Amino acid sequence: MALPLMPKATAVWLVDNTTLSFEQIGDFCGLHKLEVQGIADDEIAQNITGLDPMAGAQLTSEEIERCEGDTSARLELKASDMPPPKKRRGPRYTPVSKRQDRPDAIAWLVRHHPELTDPQVSRLVSTTKPTIVAIRERTHWNVSNLKPTDPVTLGLCTQIELDEAIQMAAVRVEKENKKLGIEPRLKEGDTIDLGTVPQPEI
Numbered sequence: 001m002a003l004p005l006m007p008k009a010t011a012v013w014l015v016d017n018t019t020l021s022f023e024q025i026g027d028f029c030g031l032h033k034l035e036v037q038g039i040a041d042d043e044i045a046q047n048i049t050g051l052d053p054m055a056g057a058q059l060t061s062e063e064i065e066r067c068e069g070d071t072s073a074r075l076e077l078k079a080s081d082m083p084p085p086k087k088r089r090g091p092r093y094t095p096v097s098k099r100q101d102r103p104d105a106i107a108w109l110v111r112h113h114p115e116l117t118d119p120q121v122s123r124l125v126s127t128t129k130p131t132i133v134a135i136r137e138r139t140h141w142n143v144s145n146l147k148p149t150d151p152v153t154l155g156l157c158t159q160i161e162l163d164e165a166i167q168m169a170a171v172r173v174e175k176e177n178k179k180l181g182i183e184p185r186l187k188e189g190d191t192i193d194l195g196t197v198p199q200p201e202i
Helices: 005-018 022-029 034-041 061-068 103-114 116-127 129-136 159-180
Strands: none
Touching: 005 022, 005 034, 022 034, 022 129, 103 129, 116 159, 129 159
16 A cells, blocks of 8 residues: 655644544554554654645645545545656666676676577676676686676576566577577477377387
């Protein structure tokens, strides 16, 4: 359930400025009604300044009045007019302590998942294309000391991100093979039609 910004400060304002029940305020702010009662009794949130949810366009006066007139009603958070934030693209920030692990992660990716493109590897471990190419071609300055390590283990990406990249690469490879007329390799669980395979004479 979506909560208002600064729930406890919002609860303080609602306690001080409305006749809503503790349960109504608690449901809206994600608090137990006993916590709201503690706010009303000055036992909780004594140093918190109330935040007007109407000023932040999270509630309307009509919504508050509706619920003040019906204790069984529940406040509904007003949908924001702001568009949702766009998903950030490009390399993520990598802590300095983990940057030295990037070459090992790249080495692992190019060894175990050569189907991944350079841009995919770049996004997964936040590195540059020249570094990836150098490791692929074994011209990296420190190639003799590289220890291929799973980037998930190193904390450079999540398992979900890695799985999504591998799946996208598999789909791309399959499409490319179809264009070239290459039959897909057998996968675990696939069967061969023995009727098409010459049988040895007994």
